[in-house]
Each structure stands twice: as structure tokens, then as C-alpha cells.
Amino acid sequence: MRVEKLKAGAAELTVYLWEPAAVMPLTATRPLVLVVPGGGYEHVSQRESDPVALRFLAAGYHAAVLRYSVEDGARDYRPLSELSESLALLRARAEEWGIRPHQIAVCGFSAGGHLALSSAVLDLPGRPADQQRPDALILSYPVVTAGPYAHRGSFVRLSGTGDLEAHRAFGLEDKITPAVPPVFVWHTMEDATVPVENTLMLVSALHRAGVPCEAHLFPRGKHGLSVCTAEVGNEMPHPGRWFELAAEWLGEQFNYHV
Incomplete structure (x- = not known):
């Protein structure tokens, strides 16, 4: 394994590469999974960072972790710009690092799920011609809606205000189009931080737009389960099956089986 560290604006990108x-x-050459941890745009979760990337590495993928700007740095679409720049960096290094440039999935958790989905549906201000989009999305208990079921703190940090009207620009369930790449999403019914209605709204919107989607709802489990192991402090074998399901799904999307 080889590890590279890059800067994407103010963000840090850690890349885990298989040696040929x-x-x-x-x-x-291998597909790559770019992991975007959660943290309510207030911090970047450690349990949703390297433990997830290393699982994808063990499954035969190149992997990366984006530690993006949070708190006041989350304003002005900066995290989205950093994610776009990270995708551009990975594609620019694709030949050198053995990455399949059109097989890059973004795997986001909670607010990181919001950021991952934003990269597929939101345009950066000025709509730069080189804005990068993912080829597939894996979303874990994602923040989606700015409506009644919102994780309100995420939208306050993104917009810099408590004004609910300003939050609507960052809501995603009403911005899904057929151009969104295939989506794998999972959530737990007991999630008290990001209600499961976020995923239900997303799945409905994806279905209406004709976007391929696989969704799993687990009856038990709090918010922030990550890979559901003792290592991350959330050992729950049943919802922990999400990872094997997601890896199998991604292999089908990319026709990649190792």
C-alpha cells in the first residue's frame, strides 16, 4: 500500500493506493472510493474517515479520505469546491496512480452524505466548466432535506444564517435529475439526529427521476454507526452488513470483481 497526501484548497486529501x-x-488499474466523513459541517468525524477507507482498500479498491472545511469555512460552497477539486486531482493523477478515472465513487456519511450528493446535483457559483462529478454515490444516513426533517445545524453552517429560506438553496430532494449517478443509500429507523425521512425523500426523488438506486433501512441503530465495528465504538453486525452490500453493489456498477 502507498499513501499520498494532497491539498485541495484548504482541505486535505489522503489517498490509499494499491501497488501494481x-x-x-x-x-x-482499479476504481477508487473517495470517503467524505460527517460531522454536521462542524467537524470531520474520525470514525467515518480512515476506518471506512481501509475497508474499501481491503475490498480491492483504491481509497481516499477528504477532510474538508467546516464551521465558518463551510460557507460560500467551500466544501463542495474542495470535493470538486479533489475529484479533479484524482483524475489528473489517474494514469500515474492506476485509477480508473471514470470509476470514482464518493461515499459520504451524514453531512458528508449531503456533501457527496451535492457534488452530483449542485452547481458551484459561476458554474465552472471544470466542476467535477462522481460516477457513483454511496450514502450513509445522509442529510438531504432542509425542510421539517432537516439536520438544522448543517444548514446553518452552510448558509451562515438561521434563516430557513436561505437553507432551501442547500436542500437536495427537490434537485434530483436523471443526470444523478447511481446511488446506494442506507439508514436506520431509530436515527434521532438525521431522521430517516431524509433517505425516504431521497429514494422517492431518485425513483421519480429514473436514477438507479439501492436502499437499505435497518430497524435498529443510532446515528453515526460508520462501519458498525468495535473499532469505531458501534459494534452492530446487522446494520454493519451495509458495507458488504455496498461493495457488491459498486462492483456491479463498475463491472469490477476481485
Whole structure:
């Protein structure tokens, strides 16, 4: 394994790469999963960072973690700009690092799920021609709506105000189009921080737009489960099956089986 650290604006991008092996010619290039942790745009969750990336690495993917701007730095679409720049950096290094440039999935958790989905549906101010989009999305208990079921703190930090009208620009369930890439999403019914209605609204919007989607709702589990292991302080084997399901789903999307 090889580790690279890059800067994407004020953000930090940590990349975990498989070294090519002549005896495994079918994996001379690999898809990459870019992990975007949650934290309510207030902090970047450690339990949703490297533990997730290393699981995808073990599943045969290149992996990366984006530590993006939070608190006051979350305003003015800065995290979205940093995610776009990270995707551009990965695609620019694709030949050098053995990344398949059109097989990059973004895996986001909670507010990181909001950021991941934003990268597929929101335009940066000025709509730069080089804005980057993901090829697939894996969303874990994502923040989606700015309406009654909103994780309000996320929208306050994104907009810099408590004005509910200003929050609507960052709500996503009404911005889904057929251009959104395939989506895998999971949530727990007991989530008291980001209500499951966020995912229900998203799945409905994806279905209406004809976007391929696989969704899993688990009956038990609090918010922030990450990979549901003792390592992250949330050992729950049943919802923990999300990872194997997501890895299998992604392999089907990219026709990648190792």
C-alpha cells in the first residue's frame, strides 16, 4: 500500500493506493472510493474517515479520505469546491496512480452524505466548466432535506444564517435529475439526529427521476454507526452488513470483481 497526501484548497486529501503487481494484470488499474466523513459541517468525524477507507482498500479498491472545511469555512460552497477539486486531482493523477478515472465513487456519511450528493446535483457559483462529478454515490444516513426533517445545524453552517429560506438553496430532494449517478443509500429507523425521512425523500426523488438506486433501512441503530465495528465504538453486525452490500453493489456498477 502507498499513501499520498494532497491539498485541495484548504482541505486535505489522503489517498490509499494499491501497488501494481505484474502477477495481477487485471488489477493494473482499479476504481477508487473517495470517503467524505460527517460531522454536521462542524467537524470531520474520525470514525467515518480512515476506518471506512481501509475497508474499501481491503475490498480491492483504491481509497481516499477528504477532510474538508467546516464551521465558518463551510460557507460560500467551500466544501463542495474542495470535493470538486479533489475529484479533479484524482483524475489528473489517474494514469500515474492506476485509477480508473471514470470509476470514482464518493461515499459520504451524514453531512458528508449531503456533501457527496451535492457534488452530483449542485452547481458551484459561476458554474465552472471544470466542476467535477462522481460516477457513483454511496450514502450513509445522509442529510438531504432542509425542510421539517432537516439536520438544522448543517444548514446553518452552510448558509451562515438561521434563516430557513436561505437553507432551501442547500436542500437536495427537490434537485434530483436523471443526470444523478447511481446511488446506494442506507439508514436506520431509530436515527434521532438525521431522521430517516431524509433517505425516504431521497429514494422517492431518485425513483421519480429514473436514477438507479439501492436502499437499505435497518430497524435498529443510532446515528453515526460508520462501519458498525468495535473499532469505531458501534459494534452492530446487522446494520454493519451495509458495507458488504455496498461493495457488491459498486462492483456491479463498475463491472469490477476481485
